[in-house]
Amino acid sequence: MAELEIEAPYSDAHIAAYPVEYIAGIDLYNAGEFHAAHDAWEERWMGEVGPQEKLFLQAMIQSAVAFHHLDIGRPGAARQMYLRAKEKFARLGCPVFMSLDLENYQAQLDSALSWLLSAPDPRELPMPEIVPPKIRLLAAVDGFD
Secondary structure: OOOOOOOOOOOHHHHHHOOHHHHHHHHHHHOOOHHHHHHHHHHHHOOOOOHHHHHHHHHHHHHHHHHHHHHOOOHHHHHHHHHHHHHHHHHHOOOEEOOEEHHHHHHHHHHHHHHHHOOOOHHHOOOOOOOOOOOOOOOOOOOOO
16 A cells, blocks of 8 residues: 655745744644744734735734634634634735645635535534644745845
């Protein structure tokens, strides 16, 4: 029986090009450690970064926090963070940032969280099985501000 090869979420080129907090956040997020991913990305976000990177990191932080709120039973707060993340991604206005395919990521985010929008109060909804997005960076390394 052949072993399945698991595709790494990023390459050595990404590690060399991008801030350590971004890469660490990806690892934590993919492990389901959403609050810790938020902390890693927030550390970078709070520093001196360009406006596009700041907006991107804020959207990533808010999407991670949405899943954290679901983990602790707060679907209303999860919905707020999901909507805020969607608004930030829309303002970013590009299909790829820091090698993340934003269209694919947002499609996965919508697949996991759009149920939160199906009632005035998401606390009234039964929580479906949720599959959070998996972050996998595109091969090309992008410049960022």
